[in-house]
Amino acid sequence: MTPLQISKTVQHDQYNELDCLRINNSAACATIFLQGAHITEYSKTQSNNLLFVSKAEPFKATEAIRGGIPICWPWFGPHSTQRNAPAHGFARTRIWQYSLVHESDHRTDILFKLETDGHDIGFPYKATAELLISVGETLAMSLTTTNLGDEPFAISQAMHSYFACENIATVKVTGLTGEQVLDNRNGACKPFPRDFSFYQETDWTVLDKGQPILLSGTGRPAIQLNRLGSRSVVVWNPWLEKASTLSHFQPQEYQSMFCVETTNAGDDTRLIKPKQAHALAMEIQEISAS
Ligand SMILES: O=P(O)(O)OC[C@H]1O[C@H](O)[C@H](O)[C@@H](O)[C@@H]1O
Numbered sequence: 001m002t003p004l005q006i007s008k009t010v011q012h013d014q015y016n017e018l019d020c021l022r023i024n025n026s027a028a029c030a031t032i033f034l035q036g037a038h039i040t041e042y043s044k045t046q047s048n049n050l051l052f053v054s055k056a057e058p059f060k061a062t063e064a065i066r067g068g069i070p071i072c073w074p075w076f077g078p079h080s081t082q083r084n085a086p087a088h089g090f091a092r093t094r095i096w097q098y099s100l101v102h103e104s105d106h107r108t109d110i111l112f113k114l115e116t117d118g119h120d121i122g123f124p125y126k127a128t129a130e131l132l133i134s135v136g137e138t139l140a141m142s143l144t145t146t147n148l149g150d151e152p153f154a155i156s157q158a159m160h161s162y163f164a165c166e167n168i169a170t171v172k173v174t175g176l177t178g179e180q181v182l183d184n185r186n187g188a189c190k191p192f193p194r195d196f197s198f199y200q201e202t203d204w205t206v207l208d209k210g211q212p213i214l215l216s217g218t219g220r221p222a223i224q225l226n227r228l229g230s231r232s233v234v235v236w237n238p239w240l241e242k243a244s245t246l247s248h249f250q251p252q253e254y255q256s257m258f259c260v261e262t263t264n265a266g267d268d269t270r271l272i273k274p275k276q277a278h279a280l281a282m283e284i285q286e287i288s289a290s
Pocket residue numbers: 064077087088184203204234235236246247259
């Protein structure tokens with residue numbers, strides 16, 4: 001397909017089996033796939049992609065992309081009761097509708113929308129998920145869930161952000177002073193270290209107060225992660241052994257990625273009443289060379 005210029009800063013393109021939008025403004029460029037409303041590239045002008053995407057990713061229809069920022073919705077992790085429901089919900093393999101809502105020289109805002117009609121496996125409710133992705137000096141994303149039905153429902157969710165790094169051994173996660181940390185591998189609770197480094201398989205849900213988090217030692221500018229509507233973060237690296245069991249992933253790539261996921265997970269699950277909405281938002285900001 002020849003890319004179609006749909007506005008000054010947005011092109012509609014295709015990569016392998018998937019349609020995508022390519023955004024280019026004076027501050028940054030980005031690639032967002034319509035399947036999953038899935039951003040795989042965010043690069044400030046003259047910089048590298050700050051998101052990790054696996055070299056083994058085939059970009060196939062109905063298969064979740066390994067890397068970027070998968071949207072896990074309307075549940076995170078395994079479904080609480082239905083074993084046959086897909087891990088991390090169904091939003092990441094659906095095609096979302098989009099509209100360009102704002103464009104200037106230095107910022108482009110696109111709104112993605114997914115609607116459920118009560119017939120989806122694991123989620124018998126009517127709802128919309130609306131994801132605003134704003135590409136500029138910072139990358140801002142806001143995911144609003146609205147209950148369109150007559151009964152309340154609970155959701156857990158994530159912006160499952162894969163960050164790129166040169167060497168996992170030097171990465172530091174600072175400011176995540178969780179009061180409760182759950183090790184998702186074995187259910188153990190433990191304190192979260194003040195300055196966290198990766199040295200083994202890590203899969204933690206940290207319940208916190210939603211404060212900013214600093215990601216540094218990545219071999220590129222440090223990142224500040226700001227959140228709204230989130231009092232939990234999932235910190236994940238599969239390390240070598242688990243990496244070899246993952247789809248669309250080369251085992252050694254565990255050294256060049258880590259996930260610090262803006263979530264409503266664990267005890268931070270949210271109840272949404274009829275006609276009400278909940279928004280989960282984050283902003284990723286490069287702050288300096290590290
Ligand atoms: O392989 P996926 O379904 O994309 O999940 C990848 C990972 O996502 C989260 O970080 C979970 O906490 C992990 O337990 C899971 O392994």
